């Protein structure tokens with residue numbers, strides 16, 4: 001019996017009492033606290049970060065190093081000068097796009113945990129468009145690659161959204177499974193029919209130079225893809241938080257019955273937001289190819305789709321917090337690499353830290369109760 | 385009525401000088417309230433007057449900014465509901481707080497489970513719950529899943545829960561809003577019995593008929609302040625209304641309206657549906673509503689009224705039959721298309737369907753305007769200046785009490801939430817509006833105001849379908865009354881020529897005509 005959560009619910013009636021019975025069990029929800037003043041809203045994230053830093057200091061000291069100077073060196077490596085900032089940022093570009101993509105779907109109540117698969121599919125689409133079409137005018141070629149990736153990612157996610165909207169197939173399951181299907185299929189393509197014969201491992205042909213973003217700061221790997229990312233982040237923020245469409249999607253996510261009764265097509269909103277989400281994840285994948293690797297290979301994603309899902313959960317599907325969390329994430333990764341260089345503290349330190357921060361942030365964002373809600377939802381689906 | 389007449393010496397509860405603010409909103413200001421053993425004390429006031437806030441303070445959910453709480457003469461500090469419960473205070477909330485997936489027994493004992501070391505002792509729990517259940521005449525299998533019970537039973541369950549925890553002071557916040565007249569009568573019998581046994585009851589309601597039926601004393605709140613505390617027998621309805629609203633001209637009778645026109649606006653024929661989860665299936669429903677006419681649909685809840693409302697607006701699909709609006713067949717159209725053709729809808733469950741409970745007031749008001757954006761307009765700014773200004777206008781036009789258009793809907797009092805829904809739907813200038821329980825939880829003054837807006841709409845030739853569990857409402861507004869029973873229309877009466885009693889007979893199926901209206 002689930003007395004735990006229910007008792008918690010009793011003890012916190014101010015927040016819960018306004019929620020109708022049906023609403024409470026219906027959906028995991030990113031409940032709004034927008035009314036709070038900014039300063040108060042920043043306290044908890046700041047607290048989490050400070051806790052993370054202290055944890056890092058303890059871990060470094062445990063390895064026998066002077067904690068402050070070592071951590072300082074790591075942060076210096078990540079943010080010390082413009083070039084290091086650029087390097088830190090370069091790695092995160094695809095993650096920015098994928099994270100706001102996942103947020104967008106989550107805002108309309110769709111858990112797109114298929115981000116990883118959509119990233120792979122987008123990367124494959126971009127790699128093929130870059131290698132088999134062209135060479136041509138670079139801007140045009142890049143546009144074509146990103147477009148291909150967006151369409152492929154978008155179609156996959158839209159299909160999964162449609163399964164939910166039309167047939168009630170739960171998207172949590174379908175998107176989860178789609179990851180494995182897509183990744184295996186891409187691996188098959190890269191190792192068999194589309195494999196680059198010149199290479200041993202499973203990679204596709206290298207894309208033409210015209211399908212690669214140019215570096216905007218020498219030897220930092222930071223490319224002009226940065227501008228694409230900025231534009232996409234701004235556009236997604238507008239779409240989700242300010243536009244009429246965003247209103248419909250948010251209402252669908254937060255109060256589906258209100259949406260339906262006031263004439264918003266819940267099905268359309270779910271499919272469209274999934275499609276847009278998938279398109280963004282696809283573009284994230286395309287950036288892996290066109291802004292860094294230059295080809296598709298079987299391990300290209302390195303799990304950034306999962307990172308994107310976590311970041312969307314932690315930031316409660318709001319685009320601005322998501323962008324901030326991705327930045328924090330990039331800095332931690334980079335700093336951990338810096339620490340590894342000046343000490344024998346392994347860069348897995350960042351993993352430990354990231355896990356700790358995720359657990360803390362997850363507790364704050366009520367993710368555990370969200371999963372409880374998910375569980376109830378499955379129970380509900382079964383009941384039908 | 386109760387032991388109050390025997391001049392009970394000292395109050396069990398005294399609230400003195402209670403003040404509570406939410407940011408700029410003053411919800412309670414220097415409120416005084418007391419309660420004697422065995423007394424039923426009614427608390428009345430307009431929407432947003434601060435009734436729920438005061439009760440939440442008493443139940444330890446809010447901390448007051450100033451003031452003191454005395455229980456049995458001793459000053460206490462209630463920091464959380466658990467403190468209040470330990471002092472013998474129980475509260476049945478305006479919106480139930482039962483866990484639908486739990487069993488009856490689990491809900492009753494939740495938070496105070498008998499048993500050692502976190503283990504649930506089922507036997508002892510059943511034993512402990514039996515007493516309160518018997519006192520309320522609640523003959524239920526304790527393992528029944530709560531979500532499957534009807535509202536009246538769920539409410540009894542809430543009261544059982546309060547008794548189980550040993551409450552001597554019972555707070556009931558608008559307990560009758562979701563009950564049928566018969567269920568309300570039963571509840572009153574129960575309350576009087578509890579009072580006779582020595583419990584003290586605080587009763588909140590917007591229906592003066594009910595207040596006078598049970599209360600020993602009546603306290604009126606206005607704008608967060610106590611206006612008066614008076615024995616009920618020294619008062620009449622108009623005095624209470626005047627104290628609540630500060631006006632003496634509130635119309636509590638029938639609303640005067642233009643006579644209906646001749647042309648039919650809404651025509652429903654042979655409408656049938658499958659069984660609904662909490663409602664009967666519609667069984668070949670036929671009726672027409674003419675321009676400017678109000679057709680009341682009465683019936684005991686669960687006889688197909690919700691099914692009818694949902695099928696009319698299009699959130700549920702019929703199995704057979706036809707719905708026509710001014711000659712256009714709506715039966716296969718989506719909700720938005722129906723709305724675009726001039727159909728409007730006030731849903732009965734305002735928290736779920738009426739407003740975005742976690743969204744802003746403006747987001748709730750603007751749904752109609754935002755629905756009309758097509759194509760690329762979907763990427764435009766949802767809330768440009770003009771729309772924001774319109775939102776502010778609506779808040780003042782409909783006298784919605786809120787800190788502003790960006791306030792979250794859940795911070796508004798129940799009646800003010802309902803005004804958001806009514807404002808949005810009436811401002812669409814519909815050809816036909818379906819009103820399901822339009823004034824549930826709304827205060828008398830606001831009801832009059834909303835009725836006037838409905839009368840205005842009918843003067844514009846709007847056809848009105850008024851589905852209501854409140855017979856007074858139906859008799860005050862409608863031209864014709866149809867009665868639903870088990871998914872069929874069993875009777876038709878002219879509103880001015882029928883009575884509560886006659887409608888009540890129809891509603892129980894006693895006088896079924898056997899004709900499908």
Ligand SMILES: Nc1ncnc2c1ncn2[C@@H]1O[C@H](COP(=O)(O)OP(=O)(O)OP(=O)(O)O)[C@@H](O)[C@H]1O
Pocket residue numbers: 406409410411429430431432433434435436437438785786787795796797798799800825827
């Ligand atoms: N949590 C909150 N945050 C901000 N304002 C609030 C909150 N709770 C209540 N208010 C405001 O306090 C005032 C009093 O609200 P309250 O719910 O006590 O009214 P009420 O008398 O119970 O009304 P109703 O009859 O509509 O239920 C209202 O103006 C309301 O908007």
Ligand SMILES: [Mg+2]
Pocket residue numbers: 435436437478557797798
């Ligand atoms: Mg209230």
